[in-house]
Amino acid sequence: MIFDQEVSHYTALDVPTDASPQEIKSAYLRAKHLYRKDNHGLYGMLDAEATEDALRKIEEAFQVLSNPELKSEYDAKSGVHSREAADLLVASATHRRSSQMDGKSKDPFQAGQDSLGSSDDLESLLNPPSTDFATPVPAVLNTPKSMAPEAKTEVKNVPNASSFDFGRGMMIRKVRETKRISLEDMSFQTKISKNYLTSIEEEDYSKLPAPVFVRGFIMQIAKILKLDGATLASQYIEHLKKTASS
Amino acid sequence: MSDSSNHRNQFLDGQFPSPFEPGTGLISAGTGRLKQIWAIGGGKGGVGKSLISSSLAVALAKAGKKVIAIDLDLGGANLHTTLGVELPRQTLGDFFSGRVSELSQCSCLTGIQNLELISGAQDSTRIANISDTEKHRFLIAVRNLDCDYVIFDLGAGTANYTLDFFLASEINLITMLPEPTSIENAYRFIKSAYYKRLQAIGELSPIHDLIEVTMDAKNIQGIRSPSDLFRIVNRDFPHLASRLKEEIEKFKPKLIINQVRTHSDIEIGHSVKTVCKKYFGIDIDYLGYLDYDSSVWQAIRRKRPAFLEFPNSKLTQSVERITDNLLRRYASERSSLHP
Numbered sequence: 001m002i003f004d005q006e007v008s009h010y011t012a013l014d015v016p017t018d019a020s021p022q023e024i025k026s027a028y029l030r031a032k033h034l035y036r037k038d039n040h041g042l043y044g045m046l047d048a049e050a051t052e053d054a055l056r057k058i059e060e061a062f063q064v065l066s067n068p069e070l071k072s073e074y075d076a077k078s079g080v081h082s083r084e085a086a087d088l089l090v091a092s093a094t095h096r097r098s099s100q101m102d103g104k105s106k107d108p109f110q111a112g113q114d115s116l117g118s119s120d121d122l123e124s125l126l127n128p129p130s131t132d133f134a135t136p137v138p139a140v141l142n143t144p145k146s147m148a149p150e151a152k153t154e155v156k157n158v159p160n161a162s163s164f165d166f167g168r169g170m171m172i173r174k175v176r177e178t179k180r181i182s183l184e185d186m187s188f189q190t191k192i193s194k195n196y197l198t199s200i201e202e203e204d205y206s207k208l209p210a211p212v213f214v215r216g217f218i219m220q221i222a223k224i225l226k227l228d229g230a231t232l233a234s235q236y237i238e239h240l241k242k243t244a245s246s
Numbered sequence: 247m248s249d250s251s252n253h254r255n256q257f258l259d260g261q262f263p264s265p266f267e268p269g270t271g272l273i274s275a276g277t278g279r280l281k282q283i284w285a286i287g288g289g290k291g292g293v294g295k296s297l298i299s300s301s302l303a304v305a306l307a308k309a310g311k312k313v314i315a316i317d318l319d320l321g322g323a324n325l326h327t328t329l330g331v332e333l334p335r336q337t338l339g340d341f342f343s344g345r346v347s348e349l350s351q352c353s354c355l356t357g358i359q360n361l362e363l364i365s366g367a368q369d370s371t372r373i374a375n376i377s378d379t380e381k382h383r384f385l386i387a388v389r390n391l392d393c394d395y396v397i398f399d400l401g402a403g404t405a406n407y408t409l410d411f412f413l414a415s416e417i418n419l420i421t422m423l424p425e426p427t428s429i430e431n432a433y434r435f436i437k438s439a440y441y442k443r444l445q446a447i448g449e450l451s452p453i454h455d456l457i458e459v460t461m462d463a464k465n466i467q468g469i470r471s472p473s474d475l476f477r478i479v480n481r482d483f484p485h486l487a488s489r490l491k492e493e494i495e496k497f498k499p500k501l502i503i504n505q506v507r508t509h510s511d512i513e514i515g516h517s518v519k520t521v522c523k524k525y526f527g528i529d530i531d532y533l534g535y536l537d538y539d540s541s542v543w544q545a546i547r548r549k550r551p552a553f554l555e556f557p558n559s560k561l562t563q564s565v566e567r568i569t570d571n572l573l574r575r576y577a578s579e580r581s582s583l584h585p
Binding site: 002003014034039040041042043044045046 | 518
């Protein structure tokens with residue numbers, strides 16, 4: 001955007017500084033699609049050199065932002081989370097989200113504003129963004145094909161936290177798949193083994209460790225899925241214990 | 247008409263916004279009617295400006311609006327042909343040369359209810375360079391026409407008067423074909439209109455020179471893009487930066503892709519939208535597309551409006567949908583500016 005005061009890896013991909021790995025990935029794929037060589041839609045606006053330049057910046061940006069270590073190094077160096085005043089004059093939409101976060105909470109995931117119970121949140125969560133137009137769908141590993149389409153209606157019917165009588169594993173899986181996070185990605189980001197993740201999602205409680213560990217796992221997963229970890233974990237454990245005692 | 251002379255005086259007194267300052271339309275006409283001008287441009291010739299102009303005009307007329315279509319392709323007027331009308335006796339040439347004093351005298355019936363036509367000039371050599379005074383007089387006369395909607399069918403290219411008429415309108419429509427030549431010219435047209443619009447804003451006069459430099463693609467200062475321009479304004483004229491941003495964001499051209507054959511043709515509109523957002527900071531409303539339709543040239547050979555000749559064609563449906571969208575999304579702009 002032309003109103004951005006500084007050029008960064010984030011502006012190159014046109015994502016906010018608190019974008020999740022998935023947002024970064026889909027922004028990257030969208031950008032690659034836009035600047036592809038045979039896109040007539042750019043003709044006369046961007047010459048070959050400008051297109052290559054844009055592509056190079058996108059690749060560079062993605063190299064850094066998709067790698068957790070490089071990303072945190074880059075963030076620290078460019079002071080991503082401490083830059084409040086820079087865009088006072090022109091607070092573009094891209095920056096608004098990051099500046100809304102106050103200085104105290106550096107980790108966007110800990111903001112905890114996503115309440116699990118709200119059906120609005122679930123609905124928006126399960127609807128891919130409309131800007132997804134023409135974005136090649138990133139590969140989703142280990143996805144049972146039959147599940148994705150019904151995800152929306154089923155999850156919408158989730159009863160209130162107090163009255164549910166089934167586990168949260170399926171919901172976790174649906175949210176994860178809707179967000180197009182593969183088991184591998186989830187395992188990589190949470191450092192939880194794929195076997196445990198599968199057991200959690202399939203509510204195969206016999207293969208899981210003690211509840212106190214499971215609680216930790218669920219908190220980790222909720223972080224990645226941007227769900228309210230505390231609520232999700234207690235609901236999960238409640239069902240786990242109920243099943244174990246019956 | 248005493249009303250119209252009254253308006254002219256208001257204008258001279260400075261109470262009346264200059265017709266060249268963009269976005270000041272919707273002036274109550276002498277008849278007391280608010281009107282909205284839709285301008286159809288696009289840079290290149292043969293991209294369907296006249297066809298789309300006449301189709302939109304007919305669609306509006308069919309919806310019960312009183313419409314006057316004006317052919318502003320001063321060098322190559324043929325809107326009358328797409329409407330199935332013989333070349334009218336009075337044309338814009340007569341208005342500009344002063345042979346007729348009222349613009350409404352150039353207006354002729356089209357045989358379509360609610361729709362009148364003002365044809366372009368035929369003696370194009372003199373007309374091609376109309377003066378600012380004549381442009382002024384014309385735009386004020388347009389505001390005094392007795393109708394709800396005025397359609398400007400603009401000529402190809404980025405001539406000064408073409409851009410002026412485009413920017414004096416409330417609805418800025420751009421039509422392009424999914425072909426490199428057309429896309430290139432459409433970008434050129436958007437770019438020219440974009441800068442010219444900013445240069446017409448009185449408040450931004452301290453940076454008009456800077457904009458002029460930016461428009462010269464090979465300027466030695468190295469200002470290559472709106473992004474560069476904005477950075478420099480932010481640095482050197484910080485008090486104007488937010489005003490500049492505001493004006494840039496007010497420019498909202500609407501895009502129609504014509505003669506679409508494949509899915510990737512449709513996608514071009516989305517690319518244009520994204521790129522314009524990224525490089526110009528403007529929001530383009532991608533209104534829709536028209537399928538390539540061989541019935542169009544059949545209609546043109548019969549010298550009949552394609553829109554009426556084939557009422558059940560996809561073209562007619564698409565045009566109706568686009569008109570509908572425009573009416574729904576922007577009708578409120580008619581009255582909001584001048585209560």
